[in-house]
Amino acid sequence: MAVTLAEVAAACNVSTSTVSRALTDPEKVNAETRTRIERVARQLGYAPSRAGRSLVSGRTDTVGLVVPDIANPFFPPIIKAVQARARDKRYAVLIADTDEHVADELELARGLSRQVDGLILASPRTAPADLTRLAQQLPVVFVNREVEGAGSVVIDENEGMREAVEHLVSLGHRRITYLAGPRRSWSNQQRRDALAAACEQNDVELRELGPFEPQIQAGMRAADLLQSSEVAAAIAYDDLIALGVMSRLTERGLQVGREISVIGIDDSPLSTVTHPMLTSIHVPAAELGSAAVDLLLEQLREAEATPTPTTVKLETRLVIRGSTGIPPDNLR
Amino acid sequence: MAVTLAEVAAACNVSTSTVSRALTDPEKVNAETRTRIERVARQLGYAPSRAGRSLVSGRTDTVGLVVPDIANPFFPPIIKAVQARARDKRYAVLIADTDEHVADELELARGLSRQVDGLILASPRTAPADLTRLAQQLPVVFVNREVEGAGSVVIDENEGMREAVEHLVSLGHRRITYLAGPRRSWSNQQRRDALAAACEQNDVELRELGPFEPQIQAGMRAADLLQSSEVAAAIAYDDLIALGVMSRLTERGLQVGREISVIGIDDSPLSTVTHPMLTSIHVPAAELGSAAVDLLLEQLREAEATPTPTTVKLETRLVIRGSTGIPPDNLR
DNA sequence: GATGAGACTGCCAACGTTTGCAGCAAGAGT
DNA sequence: ACTCTTGCTGCAAACGTTGGCAGTCTCATC
Numbered sequence: 001m002a003v004t005l006a007e008v009a010a011a012c013n014v015s016t017s018t019v020s021r022a023l024t025d026p027e028k029v030n031a032e033t034r035t036r037i038e039r040v041a042r043q044l045g046y047a048p049s050r051a052g053r054s055l056v057s058g059r060t061d062t063v064g065l066v067v068p069d070i071a072n073p074f075f076p077p078i079i080k081a082v083q084a085r086a087r088d089k090r091y092a093v094l095i096a097d098t099d100e101h102v103a104d105e106l107e108l109a110r111g112l113s114r115q116v117d118g119l120i121l122a123s124p125r126t127a128p129a130d131l132t133r134l135a136q137q138l139p140v141v142f143v144n145r146e147v148e149g150a151g152s153v154v155i156d157e158n159e160g161m162r163e164a165v166e167h168l169v170s171l172g173h174r175r176i177t178y179l180a181g182p183r184r185s186w187s188n189q190q191r192r193d194a195l196a197a198a199c200e201q202n203d204v205e206l207r208e209l210g211p212f213e214p215q216i217q218a219g220m221r222a223a224d225l226l227q228s229s230e231v232a233a234a235i236a237y238d239d240l241i242a243l244g245v246m247s248r249l250t251e252r253g254l255q256v257g258r259e260i261s262v263i264g265i266d267d268s269p270l271s272t273v274t275h276p277m278l279t280s281i282h283v284p285a286a287e288l289g290s291a292a293v294d295l296l297l298e299q300l301r302e303a304e305a306t307p308t309p310t311t312v313k314l315e316t317r318l319v320i321r322g323s324t325g326i327p328p329d330n331l332r
Numbered sequence: 333m334a335v336t337l338a339e340v341a342a343a344c345n346v347s348t349s350t351v352s353r354a355l356t357d358p359e360k361v362n363a364e365t366r367t368r369i370e371r372v373a374r375q376l377g378y379a380p381s382r383a384g385r386s387l388v389s390g391r392t393d394t395v396g397l398v399v400p401d402i403a404n405p406f407f408p409p410i411i412k413a414v415q416a417r418a419r420d421k422r423y424a425v426l427i428a429d430t431d432e433h434v435a436d437e438l439e440l441a442r443g444l445s446r447q448v449d450g451l452i453l454a455s456p457r458t459a460p461a462d463l464t465r466l467a468q469q470l471p472v473v474f475v476n477r478e479v480e481g482a483g484s485v486v487i488d489e490n491e492g493m494r495e496a497v498e499h500l501v502s503l504g505h506r507r508i509t510y511l512a513g514p515r516r517s518w519s520n521q522q523r524r525d526a527l528a529a530a531c532e533q534n535d536v537e538l539r540e541l542g543p544f545e546p547q548i549q550a551g552m553r554a555a556d557l558l559q560s561s562e563v564a565a566a567i568a569y570d571d572l573i574a575l576g577v578m579s580r581l582t583e584r585g586l587q588v589g590r591e592i593s594v595i596g597i598d599d600s601p602l603s604t605v606t607h608p609m610l611t612s613i614h615v616p617a618a619e620l621g622s623a624a625v626d627l628l629l630e631q632l633r634e635a636e637a638t639p640t641p642t643t644v645k646l647e648t649r650l651v652i653r654g655s656t657g658i659p660p661d662n663l664r
Numbered sequence: 665g666a667t668g669a670g671a672c673t674g675c676c677a678a679c680g681t682t683t684g685c686a687g688c689a690a691g692a693g694t
Numbered sequence: 695a696c697t698c699t700t701g702c703t704g705c706a707a708a709c710g711t712t713g714g715c716a717g718t719c720t721c722a723t724c
Contacts, residue, residue: 005711049711
């Protein structure tokens with residue numbers, strides 16, 4: 001079917017080994033034969049069989065990527081960055097979507113682990129022990145989560161949160177509601193802690209509603225709860241929740257950015273489609289993705305040597321748009 | 333490293349062939365030995381090597397999926413459906429994103445073609461001849477595009493467009509502007525034709541602006557052009573353009589749904605986050621994805637026999653929300 | 665002219681799986 | 695007692711690639 005080394009070899013009157021070397025280890029073979037082989041190979045449309053190669057090398061030149069929800073606009077930029085970086089390094093990417101189903105996460109990762117050299121898990125919600133065990137079986141890099149004994153790329157929410165709280169305070173807010181993400185989510189913990197610290201420091205009262213799934217629908221539900229409270233400023237676990245909140249509040253006749261302020265996290269492309277546009281804490285999604293690939297490939301290179309579990313931390317910052325403003329007098 | 337057939341065989345005192353048969357062709361081996369082998373295999377955590385298997389079978393049990401832009405909310409539902417259906421059938425999915433870069437499309441597809449059994453190309457913009465040639469080299473199914481000699485899954489925009497035009501007419505509109513998609517896009521042609529036919533039938537004047545890339549930014553640009561025209565109703569090539577239009581118009585103080593009506597196509601999840609919510613022509617994205625997989629696997633089964641290039645056509649319908657309304661008196 | 669070095673190249677085994685063929689034992693039919 | 699079937703199992707080849715090892719040839723050196 002496809003052109004094999006043997007056919008190229010026959011056409012050149014050399015052995016398969018020579019052809020193999022000519023194409024992968026150019027300086028090991030006579031310049032003249034090499035160019036001849038290269039020409040014939042190109043002419044015949046030769047492409048190495050990945051199966052044959054990986055059988056002997058033990059590698060697959062493929063990395064796996066597990067995300068909770070491709071439809072969540074936070075992830076596509078990460079996915080794109082992962083693919084781009086992987087492609088640069090001649091790796092293919094297998095993607096699995098768990099559909100926010102925590103139970104499938106580990107199963108999908110295990111399934112993938114048979115056909116990849118390493119794994120990138122984005123925002124996993126599986127129990128720490130299981131993740132550590134997984135990381136012992138093959139190189140794994142976690143995005144948005146720190147795991148014992150494995151590499152990870154995380155964001156530091158503190159700066160962004162501090163800016164967000166200071167922004168609200170400067171507008172006159174003294175009370176903030178946190179619209180929490182999934183209960184067992186690692187990044188929900190991080191964000192909540194960062195927000196609590198920032199509130200403490202600025203003498204702001206912090207309340208909490210939730211948990212909510214990172215979906216627009218959940219945000220709409222959150223809006224109703226929020227509206228019946230006495231708080232005029234909300235910071236949501238992510239943009240989707242924030243957008244759901246905005247959508248629902250607007251629908252109910254409230255003016256977001258005047259009567260109530262909403263801040264999201266992720267600064268996804270969607271932040272700019274609503275009116276008013278969503279004030280959001282920017283997360284460097286693309287960097288998250290490419291850093292994860294770099295870290296993973298590093299681990300692959302070191303192989304069995306020292307796994308050196310590194311954590312890369314990326315900064316966040318507030319992007320102010322129209323969804324935040326001065327609170328009404330009665331809620332200052 | 334990983335557990336192999338040979339190890340299981342040794343542990344069971346049988347040959348590798350027997351183990352292989354026991355696990356893939358159960359009725360070919362004695363019931364007793366089979367259960368013993370199955371037990372040991374599970375115990376040892378045996379998992380077949382995909383490389384070994386595909387070397388002899390010639391298959392990879394993987395399908396490729398090429399999309400123009402993961403970040404475009406139209407595609408995630410398709411991707412999810414493809415993955416889900418493929419997983420059911422024990423296939424893995426390799427995804428490639430062309431970033432709307434037409435030139436990369438074919439290159440990515442070719443690269444993928446070496447490691448997959450078949451390919452699904454979503455909304456390709458490559459020239460027909462190249463696509464036909466690609467389809468001759470391996471099984472390919474096209475989504476949102478009909479290609480000579482290859483299977484495809486497309487949508488029939490006619491019904492949805494008819495409903496959209498009738499909806500606008502019933503509100504009092506006599507003029508509609510089409511915000512065109514990319515010039516060489518097959519589905520742009522389809523949509524434009526369907527719209528033209530519907531306008532003709534309803535005695536509506538049709539104008540056109542564009543072309544625009546399917547991105548929110550482009551929609552914003554479209555909004556300014558639209559606003560300076562004398563038309564109070566627009567149907568956009570897709571939801572992203574429509575959302576960009578709405579966002580920009582709202583920003584400039586116009587009331588979408590009153591002073592101007594906007595209709596999108598795709599009915600993506602985003603349609604409900606804006607205010608007013610976007611009236612959109614619903615496209616069955618999930619069905620598009622699973623139908624594509626079904627069609628592709630069918631082609632794989634038939635193998636070299638008869639490629640039988642089938643076209644599956646899915647229906648569209650209008651979903652009325654808040655972005656459409658009665659036109660102002662001076663623009664009736 | 666013998667020796668050694670160096671540059672290329674070919675042979676062959678190995679990777680893990682599947683599968684056609686042959687072997688074997690046990691039982692059925694004559 | 696003989697052959698024939700039937701049911702099960704093992705042998706060995708094949709898939710395409712890589713890489714260690716050894717072989718050949720050329721050329722310089724003494």
